[in-house]
Amino acid sequence: MLRVLIADDQDLFRAGFGLILDAQPDIEVVGEAADGEEAIAEARRLQPDVVLMDVRMPGKNGIEATREIxxxxxxxxxxxxxxxxxxxxxxxxxxxxxGFLLKDIRRDELAHAVRTVASGEALLAPAATRRLLEDLVRRPAHGVAPRLAARLEALTDRERETLKLVARGLSNAEIAAALVVTEHTVKTHVSRMLSxxxxxxxxxAVVLAYESGLVVAGESDNEDRTCD
Structure with missing residues (x-):
């Protein structure tokens, strides 16, 4: 059973999300919070699997609360x-x-989103993904920063290659096809790379790849790949 905490300063949204999620056989809403401070306290007390977090809340906002949680x-x-x-x-x-979603998502999408992030995957609304990548692309890449370079050096060539393809937005199936390996092998590479x-x-991983300069806007996937 997935345990969920809902943090939103509007009663209507907390109640609505709670009804949707409690109706799922594998999800339980274990608590609510009306502001950032309460969200942090309840997350520490309840130890939920997933926190649904509003951005604009009184006092400590959702971004600050997310960072502490x-x-x-x-x-x-x-x-x-x-x-x-x-x-x-x-x-x-x-x-x-x-994950980052807009509040106008359908009820089935909300439940799916909770399950997705609980399983360890990331989930961004299509518009949010596009905006994130556009913002990262606009940031000038002056080579790999020293602290990031040290971290990237820990990767094998194949793990580095996998990171580049993840940053391009490819799914595990697409990466497997590109590298001519199985999806299980890709999952192993991704898991080790993240670790x-x-x-x-x-x-x-996408943020790090762009911020470090490992992936540069305008490069083609063929330019990123190395031959075995």
């Missing part, structure tokens, strides 16, 4: 907002969020 608990944070703005997408991901880089999920 990700740093002090094992909970995955799924950010929900009505505001599809660049700074929220980027800041949420940098704070450690595993070596001390990353929570694929979203953070």
């Amino acid at each position: 990700c740093a002090t608990t094992a909970a995955k944070v799924l950010v929900l907002t009505m505001f599809d703005l660049d700074e929220y997408v980027y800041d949420a991901v940098r704070a450690g969020a595993s 070596k880089l001390d990353l929570r999920d694929r979203v953070q």
Whole structure:
């Protein structure tokens, strides 16, 4: 049973999300919070698997709460907002969020999103993904920063190649086809890559790949690949 904490300053949204999720056979809403401070306290007390986090809340906002929850608990944070703005997408991901969705999603999409981030995968609304990548692309790449270079050096050639393809937005099946390996092998490469880089999920891997300069806007996938 997946345990979920809902953090939103609007009673209507908390009640609505709660009804949708409690109706699922494998999901249980274990608590609610009306602001960032309460969300942090409840996440530490309840130890949920997933926290649904609003962005705009009184006092400590959702981004700040996400940062503390990700740093002090094992909970995955799924950010929900009505505001599809660049700074929220980027800041949420940098704070450690595993997902970013708009509040107008369908009820079946909400349950799927909770299951997805709970399983360790990352999930971003298509518009949010596009905005995140556009923002990263606009940031100038001046080569790999020293602290990032040291982390990337821990990767094997194949793990580095896998990271590049993950950053391009390819699924495990697409990466398997590109590298001519099985999906199981890709999953192993992704898992080891995330572990070596001390990353929570694929979203953070995308951010690191662009920020480090490992992936540069305009490069083709063929340019990234190496021959076996």
